Amino acid sequence: MxxxxxxxxxxxxxxxxxxxxxxxxxxxxxxxxxxxxxxxxxxxxxxxxxxATPVLISDITGRTIQDKQAEAAARAAVGRPVSKQP
Incomplete structure (x- = not known):
């Protein structure tokens, strides 16, 4: 060849x-x-x-999210369970 x-x-x-x-x-x-x-x-x-683990702005600033539905949506977006507070 x-x-x-x-x-x-x-x-x-x-x-x-x-x-x-x-x-x-x-x-x-x-x-x-x-x-x-x-x-x-x-x-x-x-x-x-x-x-990397995503961090909520409320965790950094210490301010809480007042709207419970918005808080639940934000926690679900970063893969955290929704805390059950009275």
Whole structure:
């Protein structure tokens, strides 16, 4: 067979192997942790690969949400249970 064809076969095979390894690393390193993080109602940062817990503004400021429906919706959005206060 022509040596150029053999060389091109090896080049394409090498590129394919590198691409498959790259997709595997991306899946294990970014896609699976992102899916797990977002299923737990947290924020995933792709750049730093960090799973962060969302914080309500009322937790930072100490001010409470006066409307109970709005508070329940905000807590549900960040994945927290609604507190049952009398």
């Amino acid at each position: 022509n040596p150029t064809i053999n060389r091109m076969t090896l080049v394409f095979l090498g590129v394919f192997v590198v691409a498959v390894i790259g997709v595997g690393v991306w899946t294990v390193g970014w896609a699976i942790p992102a899916k797990r993080c977002e299923s737990n109602h947290k924020w995933w940062d792709h750049a730093q690969r960090v799973c």
